[in-house]
Amino acid sequence: MMMKIDFANLPKAYQEHKTAIDQAMTSVVSSSRFIMGKEVVKLENALQEFTKSKFAITCSSGTDALLLAMMALDIKPGDEIITTPFTFIATAETIALLGAVPVFVDINQNTYNIDVNLVEEKITSKTKAIMPVSLYGQVADMDELNALANTYDLAVIEDAAQSFGATYKNKKSCNLSTIGCTSFFPAKPLGCFGDGGALFTNDEILANKISSIRIHGQTQRYIHKYIGIGGRLDTLQAAVLLEKLKHYDRDVERRQNVARMYNEFLEGKTKVPFIEEHNTSVWAQYSIQVENRDEVQRKLKELGIPTAVHYPKPLHLQECFSYLGYKENDFLVSERVSKQILSLPMNPYLKIEEIKYITAVLKDLL
Structure with a gap:
């Protein structure tokens, strides 16, 4: 359903x-x-x-x-x-x-x-x-x-x-x-x-x-x-x-619980986000990488699952920064990630049933 x-x-x-x-x-x-x-x-x-x-x-x-x-x-x-x-x-x-x-x-390929x-x-x-x-x-x-x-x-x-x-x-x-x-x-x-x-x-x-x-x-x-x-x-x-x-610590804990559930349901099917051992995240986004992003986004949208791309074009390739003289292949990790990154719904109020639905649909597309 x-x-x-x-x-x-x-x-x-x-x-x-x-x-x-x-x-x-x-x-x-x-x-x-x-x-x-x-x-x-x-x-x-x-x-x-x-x-x-x-x-x-x-x-x-x-x-x-x-x-x-x-x-x-x-x-x-x-x-x-x-x-x-x-x-x-x-x-x-x-x-x-x-x-x-x-x-x-350039960026670290994991974080x-x-x-x-x-x-x-x-x-x-x-x-x-x-x-x-x-x-x-x-x-x-x-x-x-x-x-x-x-x-x-x-x-x-x-x-x-x-x-x-x-x-x-x-x-x-x-x-x-x-x-x-x-x-x-x-x-x-x-x-x-x-x-x-x-x-x-x-x-x-x-x-x-x-x-x-x-x-x-x-x-x-x-x-x-x-x-x-x-x-x-x-x-x-x-x-x-x-x-x-006043309630922010609880909201952060909820976000972390949502991320843990995403990780659990997606583990082995895709590369889940990597958090350094000495870090905790507030999960502003929950972002994975997918090869056929446009197609995956389209099908998820049809099934009631919104997504976002943070970010589709690295800054060195943006027209407004052309004066800096950068070109394609200058920052390979950023360029590769920008073509594959996909952010899934993330907020403190996602229920386990919703996360199961999102991940079940996603796994069928990967």
Whole structure:
């Protein structure tokens, strides 16, 4: 019997905490403190406690978090930032927006994160930072990257848009490097009801600078020390996130249970996602590789199973980055994975019957 599966199930995420979220939003509307209301400060304190970072600064999106991080580090035109081509475009787009140069490094074929063994050869006198992406919910190899950064006096910016709540050697993502950046886009493991993001650091000078830059470089009202942006998080979004963060550990555990069931039912039929022994994942995506992806996607859709591709074309082959001079076969792992990667429905509310249905249908197609 055909089922209708919800990929991210955002309606359920709201309904489960509807009363508390509605009350929190009503409180903001009643106060009319829509910009930098008290909920923003409360959320930042809660995020600090959650990650054990000394400072958490909320902002308007995960994209702006990356931009703010680089602005605080004084990234200038011509500076080079080492990152991965297998990620959402915001990772490299923000580098280019500042006039800096994205320098791509291929990914590890097992984790899909940046291959740390290939990073050092890309470091030049122009390199100012390394920006690893903690893809699909699993943190990159941060110890190795931090060691390289210390050797060459570089910053490390963790693009943790998909890994908030994940752990690396028992430390939380976002609290593993010079600056950590995350996203609260609605479909993220911890999502708000619009755009939102946050930055994390243990450096007080950087924290103060980020806080200023996100409000047009102000150090006090109408006094501007830096060139900045309008990068604040709306109070309404902060209120939503405060309520959802209270239950986030349980949601992460549910996601991990869903992933375990997927692994169990798919083991031996396809290569299931690989998680490093010292890592835990928050499973922003559950992604496998299939040879005949278009056909598999089409048949799954016919049977009520939505899928997604994260990501179908590596950044070095995107038209907007043609000026960098990359070409096909420059990053073989990224290119191969981009042709085969397929994300299955992943959310905390998937039932075992639904997972059995998804995997049974999928196994017939592989």
